[in-house]
Amino acid sequence: MGQPSCAAEVQAKTEQTECQTNQEEAIHEPTAEDVYIADFADPSIDGGYIDYAVVLDHVVYQYSPRKESYTVVAFDDFHKELKNGEVIKLRSEILGKPVTRIWLEEALGPIAKIHLIIPETVKEIGIDEGAGNFASITFPKTLDFSESVFVESCHVGEINIKSANPEIKGVFYDLDGLKKIQFPDTAVSIGSESVSGMYNRCEIVIPDGVTSIGKLAFSDCGNLSVYIPASVKKIGKGAFTKGAKGSSYHQVHMIYCEKDSVAQKYAEKNGISYTLVEKSKSARRVSKIKVSKKKITLKVGEMRKISYTVQPFYATKRNLKFKSSNSKTVSVDQDGFITAKQKGKAKIILRAKDKGKKKVIVNVTVK
Known part of the structure; x- marks a missing residue:
């Protein structure tokens, strides 16, 4: 975020650090000077209602009286710029009220490539087109990845999913710079249209124990190298989209799998390059x-x-x-x-x- 329309002055009143510290900023009751007004009225936040907000550790937390909770709506780079590689650990509560939501729209995320750690109180995440730069995003174990997450058209280097939900169905679309997605070992299935539109070189390991991969799960992911374990017994239509005939633009770079596995048969049927991995532990x-x-x-x-x-x-x-x-x-x-x-x-x-x-x-x- 470059300059919010009305950035809170709370940072000028409390000691700041250049990154997240153990001694976080003091929190005080919001005042009129803490009002944050975005360039848009988000109807999903109390029908467009804009009330008091606080800025802490470069993060703008917007309070919703109706939901009695806070939403992360922006990153404040105005008072002091964030630096590449800094770690921002979001607050789990403000003034006794939980932080339950992240909603970032265009130009309201961080300019620097930061590492974002999301607390377990957050239940819904929407990071929209052009909403910032993230070296990595670490999602909590408590987050339900069935319908409550989408991250679209921004820079994310690494995604670390800790969800205990056996079905992973977040929507990650067109993420520039994505190199790695870490799925939890507890995952049993990867849902339809979970990851799509990635064209840079990326490596993904489907955890041992996953039995199904939904249709279009990794569609339109050029330069993707993916390991698919023998535990996978079902791969949906278009899960690893192949480009048009004569083109490799959208084709998966390589599938790594065991001999005679469902993944090998899928690769052969769809004309996708594959490399066989030995079953031995040493391999x-x-x-x-x-x-x-x-x-x-x-x-x-x-x-x-x-x-x-x-x-x-x-x-x-x-x-x-x-x-x-x-x-x-x-x-x-x-x-x-x-x-x-x-x-x-x-x-x-x-x-x-x-x-x-x-x-x-x-x-x-x-x-």
Whole structure:
């Protein structure tokens, strides 16, 4: 978001940091100066009703008296610009009222490529065309992915889905820069039209245990490399759309699968290139770990995400184990988010969970 029509001045009254900190901004009762008025009247928010809003950690939370809850409606880059790679962890409540919704429209999202962490109180998400830039979005376990999510036509580098719902049916469409989607291991089916319109190089692993992939589930995804396990017994029509005859523009780049699987038969029938993966456990062990940065410098309170890839991308235990050599200085969670707690140094060890025991170390300095 560049400049909201009427940006809240609450940031000028409370101490700001350049990223999410452990010591978050103080919350006070909204005043007239905290009114946020967008360039549009969103009829889905109390019939267009615009009431008090607060701006905290660069996020605009709009209160709905009818629903007695807050909606994230914008990111405020006006007072102090966000930087690429910063982590924004949304509040779960404001002044005792829950944050239940995210509704971002064109130009109201962050300009910088941030990592967004969504709390478990959020039940509905709509991120519309041109609504911002996200290095990654982490969705909570409690979010129902059957009908309540759509993210469309904006920049998202990575999607991390933690939903406990066995059916994944979010709508992710035309996401520029998407490189990876992490589905939960609890998934049983991938619904129709879940992901479409991705043309950049992207790697997706369908979890072992998924039995069906709906029609058009990954339609129009050029340059997609996807691993489909032998547990998948049904693949819907057009699930991995092939381009027109003589064209490879929309065709899936490669399907990785086991011999004689439903996925192999699907690839052969639709003229899609495929690579057979051996059934042995060793064939899907992590052989290499690569991190985007081996040295990171932070200020006290700052958060960052350690981005990594593994080879092969379809490794069974591709989710690594994280450990800090000095958790009093730098803590780390199992999604790779690190938090600088005090000045000093720490090593973050990323280790594969399989018998290959591959590991890599990231050195973090807190100033």
